[in-house]
Amino acid sequence: MNYSPKISIITPTWNRCHLIGRVYNCLQEQTYKNFEWIVGDDGSDDETEIMVQKIASSSPFPIYYLRSSLHIGKPKIDNSALSICTGEFILWCDSDDILLPNALENLVSEWSNLPPESMNSFIGVAALYKTKSSVLNKQITKGINFQCKLIDLEFKHLIEEDMLLFFKSTYLKSNRFPEEDLIVPESSLWSKFYNQNILVITDVLGIKEYNSVDSVSFHNKIKYxxxxxxxxxxxxxxxxxxxxxxxxxxxxxxxxxxxxxxxxxxxxxxxxxxxxxxxxxxxxxxxxxxxxxxxxxxxxxxERTHLEYLKNSINTYISYEKYMPSIDPNSDINQLK
Structure with a gap:
């Protein structure tokens, strides 16, 4: 059966078996169904593989399980995931993130409302996250969507916190994250698209959880x-x-x-x-x-984390399994109305 998912959702993970089920549940609850899920396992030594296999046995959407034999770092995992994405759009849902049920529907709907003649100048759509305590980038006026250059998010609109980014795959698949360490900030790739337009919507479509165990966002050491x-x-x-x-x-x-x-x-x-x-x-x-x-x-x-990357990059290999659903996610009943 031929599947043509409109959206590829990438979840890089490392020893977060306890969170993978939660990500799957939030994807199951999406009101828009035409997507595939790529789980990028960065050499986990917990039961991530068993959990993904269990989930995939009854998943209503396609799942790619990509696994590195050694801990190789997020840039390598993300690049490997990009190479197998088949969707028209790509977004990341990290293992400690949650997409709200209407997230994909709203993103596709807002993109579809752009004038067809201007779509080629846009890289995608950006939306808001919230944490347990507050909305990120809450200086953006609620209810007033706007368009700007990607670089203007930081220097004109003073965006300093994470946003949910929904990018056209053609931009991402023809570029790559620098593979130099276990973590390289994502702006190293986004900078290549700074002059592209992006549609910013003020809806909160996801939840960020920065205080998860082993979160890369909070540590007292100098890493990466x-x-x-x-x-x-x-x-x-x-x-x-x-x-x-x-x-x-x-x-x-x-x-x-x-x-x-x-x-x-x-x-x-x-x-x-x-x-x-x-x-x-x-x-x-x-x-x-x-x-x-x-x-x-x-x-x-x-902590010289790059030494682990350099050592493992010599000996690692990456494999993946593709799990297809029994129900066609492209069927009319699952399309965005």
Whole structure:
């Protein structure tokens, strides 16, 4: 049977068997049914595989279970998931996230309301998340949707917290996240689309849970330094025209600090940073950067996560299983009305 899902939902996970069932339940409850689910297992040693197999045996939608033999990191898992997505649109639902029942329906509906002649200039739709305590980016006026360049979300509308991003797959599948560490911030890829338009809707369509056990959002250690260094080197040239000179110096200091912890050579770091900062000031920034490095080392705050990535990337292999439903998710009864 030939399936043509409109949406691919990616869930990267690592040792979160206890949360996979919750993600599946929120997908089951979606009022829009034409989607596939890609679970990217980053070398879990819990019962994630058993849980996915159990879920897949009765799932009403297609499931791809992608598994790495070793812990290889989110960028590699996300890139591997992107390579097998078949949907027209892609969104991420992390293992500690929940999509509200009307999330997919609202996203597809808002996209469909765009004038056909302007759709080619849009990368997708952005919506709001909430946590248990508050709505993220609540400075956005409720009920007033707007359009802007992707880069304007941060520098014009002052968006600093996560948003639910619903992107056209053609943009994502032709690009990749940098594979340099277990975590590389997603803006390293989004920066390639900064000049594309995005439709921002003020509906809350998902729930974020930042305080989950082993959440990468909260830790007291300096982790993923190499990944952060690469992200800074990629995004700062796009941001520079919005930044003051002091802000550029601050980023330069942070970049040097992360580069050291990420075991990048001086030559590598200098080449990556390029002309973001004048050479004299780049050299001058090494003084406060190395004071911070010494502070980090003395306080034993650094975890060189990139070493695990580099070691495992040599020996890992990634396989996947495809589980198809017994009911065609493309049937008329399941389509958005």
């Amino acid at each position: 330094a190499r990944g952060h260094a690469f992200c800074l080197s990629i995004t700062t040239p796009f941001h520079s025209k919005y930044l003051t000179f002091l802000q550029i110096l601050g980023r330069t200091i942070k970049f040097i600090r992360y580069s050291f912890h990420g075991d990048l050579t001086n030559k590598q770091a200098s080449t990556m940073w390029g002309s973001v900062c004048p050479r004299f000031y780049y050299i001058l920034c090494h003084v406060p950067a190395f004071l911070l490095v010494m502070y980090d080392v003395l306080r034993k705050k650094v």
